[in-house]
Amino acid sequence: MTASRLLRLSLAALLCTASAAPVAFAQASPQSAAKRSAQDPDLQAAIAKSNAYTALANRTLRANESWGRYKSWVDLKRGPTGKERYISYGLYSLYDVKSEIEKAQAATAQPPAQPELDEIVKRFIAAYEELAPLITRAYRYYDRKDYTGDGAAEGRELHVKMVPAAEAFLRERAVFDTQLNAFKKGIDTRELAAIEAAEGRSARWQLRNIMFNARGVMDAMPSNDSPIVDLKAFDAALASYAAAIKEMDAFKDKNQSGVPMIESSAGSWLGSLRDFREKLAKSKGDVRRSAANDANRLVSSYNMMVSMSDSAARMIR
Incomplete structure (x- = not known):
């Protein structure tokens, strides 16, 4: 969703709406x-x-x-x-x-x-x-x-x-x-x-569930105004997102076509989130001391997932 751009490797480059790496919203597929x-x-x-x-x-x-x-x-x-x-x-x-x-x-x-x-x-x-x-x-x-x-x-x-x-x-x-x-x-x-x-927990449901829970993680991320992460809230959001990925994996095991376009990125993002969480633990949640660059990359990856989810929604019939 976001274009290539110069990003300050500092707190100013976090996902706060006033920052250089703002967060995109997912849209519902019109069809x-x-x-x-x-x-x-x-x-x-x-x-x-x-x-x-x-x-x-x-x-x-x-x-x-x-x-x-x-x-x-x-x-x-x-x-x-x-x-x-x-x-x-x-x-x-x-x-x-x-x-x-x-x-x-x-x-x-x-x-x-x-x-x-x-x-x-x-x-x-x-x-x-x-x-x-x-x-x-x-x-x-x-x-x-x-x-x-x-x-x-x-x-x-x-x-x-x-x-x-x-x-x-x-x-x-x-x-x-x-x-x-x-x-x-x-x-x-x-x-x-x-x-x-x-439809049951169809590919369409899996896609929406992943992005719904991914947005929950973004809501728990730090900002310029709140650079210290509420680790309890972050852990809860991370657990919900991890559960959505497990749901997707179980669906893939039974449906070869799986969830188009987004499976790999969604799974990799979970791994990156867990790495980010480990760094936050060492700094007691203060992103300025350990993980500002990671936060910036997570935002960019999330925005790419938003764009891919829009395309995936059009592919699912």
Whole structure:
């Protein structure tokens, strides 16, 4: 889901929504969602709203990445001088999110009503639309090396505007992610039950169960604001994810086709999580002292799994 990018090998590169390695959300497959929820219009409506919001959240991660790129070389308090060693890194260009914004805005007025989530989506869109043009201008400025001709004057002008806009965007992003995650958990639980009732613990169920529990692990991971992991919560999430992998293995033993695309990555991720847990034990849960790089890699691997799960969902019939 996330593009290749320069990542600081520090706490700033953790999965916090304000970091350079933000976390993607998994979407329900439109085809399978319609198929499963034909007898439950309320669930179908919730999935449609969730997918609209998820698409917006994932597509706008590029703004987090671009801001993280900028922060990797500039002094945020002083602003650019034109003499920074890595000034040529500049920022990343943003994706076109017009369609995602339109669909998310429409979803705020559609059932099921989610007052807090619907309101934060509106605020998040406003914050993004304030920041995005500034990032686009800054991307062009640094990509074309215009700072070599004006002593970084325009860069400093942009910096003064970008910092408060980025801070506002990241604040709204954090609330949006929290609200969306809570909404999706409820839907995922209902969706798993609906699949099992209709198909048993099928390949579709296995896929959703793996990603549901993988997201639970991500929720227990450290962040910039909380760099010390709650080991008890992490262990519980890890145990649930391990159980989902065992379920997948048992399904594979009885069904040769297994769960397409994601089996190997999901299993390897479990091994990496256990290595990460061992390092956390040595530092009493403080990721800054032992495992910041590992956390960064786990986030990147998770985001790849999200992308693969989307493709796998389309393959399962």
